[in-house]
Amino acid sequence: MANDKELSDFLKSAEKRAFKRTAYAVRDEDAALDIVQDSMIRLAEKYADRPVAELPLIFGRILSNATMDWFRRQKVRQAAVQNFSELGSDAEDGDFDLLESLEAVDGSWASQGPPDRLSREQTLAIIDAEVSALPARQREAFLLRYWEELDTAETALVMGCSEGSVKTHCSRAVHALAKALAAKGLKP
């Protein structure tokens, strides 16, 4: 059972990522704050007696549900569904050189001085924008799997889909990001 300090520590560690994840989805900072706040209260009211280890998964699920509720309330569900339907038309980028992109991302952080390199701040902003531009389900899978560091099964549970779908979403998200970052000039 999580005590007050453990609950507070967990929320403190998760709140900024939760806010960013929600802000990517709803594209409205005030709405994202409201959703995160509601999710925190819901976690505290209904699940504060759960073990600390279970809190990330439960909070992730609450946050996803709260975000979907927001879309329903805003009567823009159609737009969300449209985003989800984009998954079907994603082209496979099997021949894309992921290694080259990885080296690009690594390289852009390796040194910050040269004028011909993008500044660190600019690069962060580009990555932020490209993650934001991903289709909703790909972004959610990517953030849960690699940012929240949930495993594939946990991510599938939070997203309400199969593990195979999670892997597909993640793979497409990574390739889309790699391609987009390369196109923005993040090359060695």
Added chain:
Amino acid sequence: MNGPTRSRRVDHDALQARFALRVASRLSEQSEKLPHDLSERLRVAREQAVARARQLRLTQPATATAFQVSQGSVALGQPPSGWLRLASVLPLMLLVLGLVMIQHLHDQAEIHAAAEVDAALLADDLPPEAYGDPGFVIFLKQPEQ
């Protein structure tokens, strides 16, 4: 045949995870730079949530105690004392005593009524044996002239 293909697949997955974790770490770095007002609003939201959890923890034991009392155990979070046990049994004892007294008074009233009838019969001019005479019974049933 499968060896190289599988190996390539594993390499690709590892590469994908490595790239994704790199991007995620940059996102973490970016998220740490949230504007002050947003960070403060998140802090307030967190504190409200923790306060709510604390409040619920405090109210839940009181609810549990009330439930236990309603079930008759009168636990109040510790072993029941003799007085509390007596207090829970006293209403039942009073009820039983009341029922016994009502029954007793009822019996007394019946005895009293029977005694009055007997006394009236014995004190009357007509001897009690007359009520056993069939002619006298017919006389009593006749309407008064």
